[in-house]
Amino acid sequence: MKTLNAPSMIQSEIKNIPMIHLTDVHNDDTNPYFYVGRLEELPNEFQEFDSSHRHSYYALFYFTEGTGTHSIDFQSHTIEKNSLFFLRPGQVHSWTFSKPVKGFALKIYPDYLSEHGGQVTSFQNYPFFQPGNENSKLAIQDAEQLKNDFERLLGEKNTKPNSSLTYLLIQLVLQQSLKEFNTSFTDKITIDSKLWDFFKLLETNFKDQKTTSYYAKEMGISSGSFNQLCQKVYGKSAKAIIQERLVLEIKRLLLHSDLNINQIALTLGFSDNSYFSKFFKAHTNISPENFRLSKRKLP
Known part of the structure; x- marks a missing residue:
C-alpha cells in the first residue's frame, strides 16, 4: 500500500492555522x-472544536440532531436538524454545539474518487465541492x-469491507447529496477540466505566482482564452480570481493566526509591506490592521 502524503492541492501548510490530515485523526490502515x-x-476534542483549522481532505457533515454554530471561511451557519455541510481541502472552519449532536461524518482523500473510478467520477462532478461554490x-x-445511505456505508465499513462495494456506497452518499443540492440551488457553478486544473494550480502556487500568464502557460492555453473562460463561468477575469484567493488567505491569517502584518506579507510572497497593505485595502476598503482589530472585537 502506498504512503499517503498531503494532497497535491495543498503542498504546504500556511503558518499558524493547523492542517488536519486523515491519518492524524483516523488511524485505520484498512481504509x-x-x-x-x-x-x-x-x-x-472534536465535539467542541472551536479552534479554527483546515482539512487536507473533502468532508461532509450531516447533522440529524443537535444545534450549534458552524463557521466556514468567515460565514457563520446554524447547525440544526437535517443540515448537511460541505468542506473543500484548505477551507478554515470551526464549530461549537449548544445541544448534543448526532449524525454522520464522511471524509475523503482528494485522489480517492479518480484513483478508484477514473476521471469521470472525480470531485469535479460535484458542484458543492467546486471552487466558487458559496x-x-x-x-x-x-x-x-x-x-x-450513510448507515449502509457505515455498516460496510464496520464489517470486512469490500473495496468495490465501499466505493459504490460512497458514491451513493455523494449522489444523494447532489440530488438534494440540485433541488435546492439553481445558481450552482459547473466548471470544466481546464478551470479545475487552474484551481488546483492556484492552491499550490498562489503565494508565489500571481500572474495570469503563469497559469495560462501551465494549462497550455493563451491568456486571452483563459480570461474568456473565467469570464464565461464566473463573470470576472482570471486576474480577479487570483487576487481574490490572495485576499481570502490574508483574511484567514489576520483572523486565525498570531503572525504580525509583516510576517503575513512575507508568507504570501509580498516583499514590500507597504504594497501588501495597499493591495489588501484596495480589495476590502480596510487596512489589514483594522480588519484584524474589527474581527477580533466581535463576540
Missing part, C-alpha cells in the same frame, strides 16, 4: 483513503434516504 463515522462518537450548508429534504 486509508476515507473515513465514515458518527458525529456523536467524535473524540472529545453554498456550504444544505437543508436536507429526504432525510431518511440520506440517513439510510
Whole structure:
C-alpha cells in the first residue's frame, strides 16, 4: 500500500492555522483513503472544536440532531436538524454545539474518487465541492434516504469491507447529496477540466505566482482564452480570481493566526509591506490592521 502524503492541492501548510490530515485523526490502515463515522462518537476534542483549522481532505457533515454554530471561511451557519455541510481541502472552519449532536461524518482523500473510478467520477462532478461554490450548508429534504445511505456505508465499513462495494456506497452518499443540492440551488457553478486544473494550480502556487500568464502557460492555453473562460463561468477575469484567493488567505491569517502584518506579507510572497497593505485595502476598503482589530472585537 502506498504512503499517503498531503494532497497535491495543498503542498504546504500556511503558518499558524493547523492542517488536519486523515491519518492524524483516523488511524485505520484498512481504509486509508476515507473515513465514515458518527458525529456523536467524535473524540472529545472534536465535539467542541472551536479552534479554527483546515482539512487536507473533502468532508461532509450531516447533522440529524443537535444545534450549534458552524463557521466556514468567515460565514457563520446554524447547525440544526437535517443540515448537511460541505468542506473543500484548505477551507478554515470551526464549530461549537449548544445541544448534543448526532449524525454522520464522511471524509475523503482528494485522489480517492479518480484513483478508484477514473476521471469521470472525480470531485469535479460535484458542484458543492467546486471552487466558487458559496453554498456550504444544505437543508436536507429526504432525510431518511440520506440517513439510510450513510448507515449502509457505515455498516460496510464496520464489517470486512469490500473495496468495490465501499466505493459504490460512497458514491451513493455523494449522489444523494447532489440530488438534494440540485433541488435546492439553481445558481450552482459547473466548471470544466481546464478551470479545475487552474484551481488546483492556484492552491499550490498562489503565494508565489500571481500572474495570469503563469497559469495560462501551465494549462497550455493563451491568456486571452483563459480570461474568456473565467469570464464565461464566473463573470470576472482570471486576474480577479487570483487576487481574490490572495485576499481570502490574508483574511484567514489576520483572523486565525498570531503572525504580525509583516510576517503575513512575507508568507504570501509580498516583499514590500507597504504594497501588501495597499493591495489588501484596495480589495476590502480596510487596512489589514483594522480588519484584524474589527474581527477580533466581535463576540
